[in-house]
Amino acid sequence: MSPVALRADLQAIADLIQPGEKVxxxxxxxxxxxxxxxxxxxxxxxxxEIAEAKVLACVRNGVTVRQGDLHEELRDYSxxxxxxxxxxxxxxxxxxxAFIVSNMLRVGQRAVVSFxxxxxxxxxVSLLLTGCMPAAPGDPQPxxxxxxxxxxxxxxxxxxxxxxxxxxxxxxxLQGTRRVPDRFDTNLRATxxxxxxx
Amino acid sequence: MNGSNSIGLVETHYFTFAExxxxxxxxxxxxxxxxxxxETYGQLNDxxxxxxxxxxxxxxxxxxxxxxxxxxxAPGWWDDCIGPGKAFDTNKFFVICANVIGGCxxxxxxxxxxxxxxxxxxLSFPVVTIGDMVRAQTHLIDQLGIDKLLxxxxxxxxxxxxxxxxxxxxxxxxxxxxxxxTARHSPxxxxxxxxxxxxxxxxxxxxxGDYYDGPRPNAGLAVARMIxxxxxxxxxxxxxxxxxxxxxxxxxxxxxETDFAVEGYLRYKGNRFTERFDANSYLYVTKAMxxxxxxxxxxxxxxxxxxxxxxxxxxxxxxxxxxxxxxHSKELVSALSAVGADVSYLNIQSTWGHDAFLLEVETxxxxxxxxxxxxxxxxxxxxx
Numbered sequence: 001m002s003p004v005a006l007r008a009d010l011q012a013i014a015d016l017i018q019p020g021e022k023v024x025x026x027x028x029x030x031x032x033x034x035x036x037x038x039x040x041x042x043x044x045x046x047x048x049e050i051a052e053a054k055v056l057a058c059v060r061n062g063v064t065v066r067q068g069d070l071h072e073e074l075r076d077y078s079x080x081x082x083x084x085x086x087x088x089x090x091x092x093x094x095x096x097x098a099f100i101v102s103n104m105l106r107v108g109q110r111a112v113v114s115f116x117x118x119x120x121x122x123x124x125v126s127l128l129l130t131g132c133m134p135a136a137p138g139d140p141q142p143x144x145x146x147x148x149x150x151x152x153x154x155x156x157x158x159x160x161x162x163x164x165x166x167x168x169x170x171x172x173x174l175q176g177t178r179r180v181p182d183r184f185d186t187n188l189r190a191t192x193x194x195x196x197x198x
Numbered sequence: 199m200n201g202s203n204s205i206g207l208v209e210t211h212y213f214t215f216a217e218x219x220x221x222x223x224x225x226x227x228x229x230x231x232x233x234x235x236x237e238t239y240g241q242l243n244d245x246x247x248x249x250x251x252x253x254x255x256x257x258x259x260x261x262x263x264x265x266x267x268x269x270x271x272a273p274g275w276w277d278d279c280i281g282p283g284k285a286f287d288t289n290k291f292f293v294i295c296a297n298v299i300g301g302c303x304x305x306x307x308x309x310x311x312x313x314x315x316x317x318x319x320x321l322s323f324p325v326v327t328i329g330d331m332v333r334a335q336t337h338l339i340d341q342l343g344i345d346k347l348l349x350x351x352x353x354x355x356x357x358x359x360x361x362x363x364x365x366x367x368x369x370x371x372x373x374x375x376x377x378x379x380t381a382r383h384s385p386x387x388x389x390x391x392x393x394x395x396x397x398x399x400x401x402x403x404x405x406x407g408d409y410y411d412g413p414r415p416n417a418g419l420a421v422a423r424m425i426x427x428x429x430x431x432x433x434x435x436x437x438x439x440x441x442x443x444x445x446x447x448x449x450x451x452x453x454x455e456t457d458f459a460v461e462g463y464l465r466y467k468g469n470r471f472t473e474r475f476d477a478n479s480y481l482y483v484t485k486a487m488x489x490x491x492x493x494x495x496x497x498x499x500x501x502x503x504x505x506x507x508x509x510x511x512x513x514x515x516x517x518x519x520x521x522x523x524x525x526h527s528k529e530l531v532s533a534l535s536a537v538g539a540d541v542s543y544l545n546i547q548s549t550w551g552h553d554a555f556l557l558e559v560e561t562x563x564x565x566x567x568x569x570x571x572x573x574x575x576x577x578x579x580x581x582x
Contacts, residue, residue: 046540052544052545052546052547052561055542055544056544056561056564056565056568058542059512059542059544059565059568059569059572060564060568062568062571062572062575064510064540064541064542065542065543066531066535066541066542066543067543067544067545068528068531068543073535075532076531076532076535076536077535077536078536078538081538
């Protein structure tokens with residue numbers, strides 16, 4: 001079976017993973033990322049996902065998955081039981097991001113977080129010109145649809161990490177599928193960010 | 199005999215062991231010789247690595263799939279999931295199902311003849327546990343030449359046997375599928391079982407279990423079964439299945455005949471049960487469930503699975519199952535996660551209550567067949 005084509009941010013996450021790692025993917029969706037990592041890097045993978053259809057898709061993808069709410073399930077894992085804990089595009093949907101991020105770093109040696117950047121210039125211009133809350137870059141979900149995403153920007157997240165005492169080890173910024181270098185205007189230009197936390 | 203993808207005609211086999219060396223039971227008693235009734239479906243592959251043991255629930259038996267006779271009315275109890283192309287695909291797997299000890303469908307139980315007296319055991323049959331049932335199954339697996347089962351699967355009391363296999367014989371199983379079950383029988387479950395037992399004790403025909411020469415305690419057994427059936431449904435499923443519909447009447451009878459459809463259902467199910475189940479077996483098997491508890495004195499399940507972290511688990515519960523509520527399964531999943539086991543878990547959306555494990559065939563088939571295919575790949579299991 002050929003490896004599954006990955007979303008750009010997932011590819012950026014996959015590039016951070018070393019062969020044979022033990023990986024926990026929180027909000028793992030249909031298990032595409034874990035399946036890709038199992039097939040290409042022989043990792044030991046575990047996923048947590050809340051939606052029944054996606055859990056079934058994970059099992060179809062040969063991925064180990066638990067149905068449940070991250071806020072509850074994370075408590076079960078013992079300290080340092082994973083090399084990497086991944087949170088891809090789930091951060092905007094969390095009730096308690098501080099709890100989740102601190103527990104990711106408790107159960108994992110490191111955490112990898114990816115999210116769309118509402119600080120992108122199109123979002124800013126959209127709010128200025130239309131007066132409507134901008135949707136996430138690349139995701140036209142209206143504000144009233146569930147699950148409700150709470151928008152955040154790269155600047156919001158780095159401020160949050162500083163306040164939580166979380167060290168950002170590496171940062172990867174994407175504009176669509178293309179990587180962009182970190183500059184003074186990254187928060188304007190990047191549509192996605194991938195942070196490696198320790 | 200009908201139905202597509204049926205395994206077709208199957209035969210019940212009997213295996214007798216513990217003729218010289220009696221089986222030591224958890225109670226301290228011994229039992230032997232012991233006969234197990236069992237059926238198998240599909241073919242064992244060359245290296246005997248494709249065997250799956252199915253464990254049955256309280257009223258089940260070894261006849262899990264196919265038909266024992268061409269004119270049999272209904273197929274085996276889990277025929278929806280066992281057969282060619284089904285969840286437990288008999289083109290790929292060698293599927294085994296055995297009647298539990300203490301049962302009354304061919305395996306040694308209280309209605310068997312006591313070799314000491316030449317009469318049925320009745321209450322002189324020793325009390326057995328889920329652990330004893332599983333220990334007896336290990337002898338059958340030995341006899342079939344299987345060193346390591348690919349999987350053990352079962353719902354309800356079958357799920358308890360699955361957990362017992364995982365906890366007590368981790369080196370003889372690769373994967374465990376406990377479905378709609380618990381690692382610790384709850385006080386509510388014990389309470390329902392006790393009401394069922396009390397209704398049997400209260401039947402004058404019961405005669406302290408010594409009734410095999412005379413009329414049987416059918417009234418008591420029927421009431422026990424009716425209580426059971428209520429707990430297998432949900433309020434929502436009873437609304438859908440019966441509502442307040444009347445049974446063969448246009449208006450209330452203002453008498454004590456059957457008014458409501460739900461009454462008719464319970465009476466029918468209760469009476470039918472007495473034709474196929476032994477009251478003493480009901481006492482023994484419910485008692486075995488009540489004793490089941492894998493937790494330690496602090497209520498933790500982690501110790502029970504500390505040496506069973508290498509198995510692959512699929513835990514399944516159902517949202518409307520109030521008899522074995524999803525939180526029992528979640529507790530199990532938490533313990534398995536804590537020991538680092540490879541555990542998958544799904545709480546399937548269903549309105550059918552505890553019965554959902556037999557009724558949600560589509561979701562179960564999708565889930566189980568994907569999971570079992572992963573095992574085939576993972577352990578490089580060859581086709582039979």
